[in-house]
Amino acid sequence: MKIPSIIKTPRHNRFNFEPRHYDPVKEEIEEKFRAYKANKALNKNERSTSSISAAFSKRQRANSKASAVQLIIAVVLMVTCVGWLFYGNQIFYGYILLSPIYFYWRIKNRGKRD
Secondary structure, eight states: OOOOOSSOOOOOOOOOOOOOOOOHHHHHHHHHHHHHHHTTTSOHHHHHHHHHHHHHHHHHHHHHHHHHHHHHHHHHHHHHHHHHHHHTTHHHHHHHHHHHHHHHHHHHHHHHHO
């Protein structure tokens, strides 16, 4: 039993923490659902054909760049392996001699892009 007192003693503070989790997949789904509701007034056939063709055209451009880079990397690796089998370490000396030409070409083309 507690003894009555004039002075109040501090009581412990309760900590109430509700964790918040960020779910990018859920966020993307909600964003697409909001966009769908916003565009619901459009004609269904017109919207579906335009969005499908737009999606494929974006995909086509991205894949063509990636496939070109992959092809170049595969060719360089194949040439390196075959060159190493026939010429030994001299193929690496050839790459060392060709690397300044590559870097000059990159710097030259960077000025044209800007």
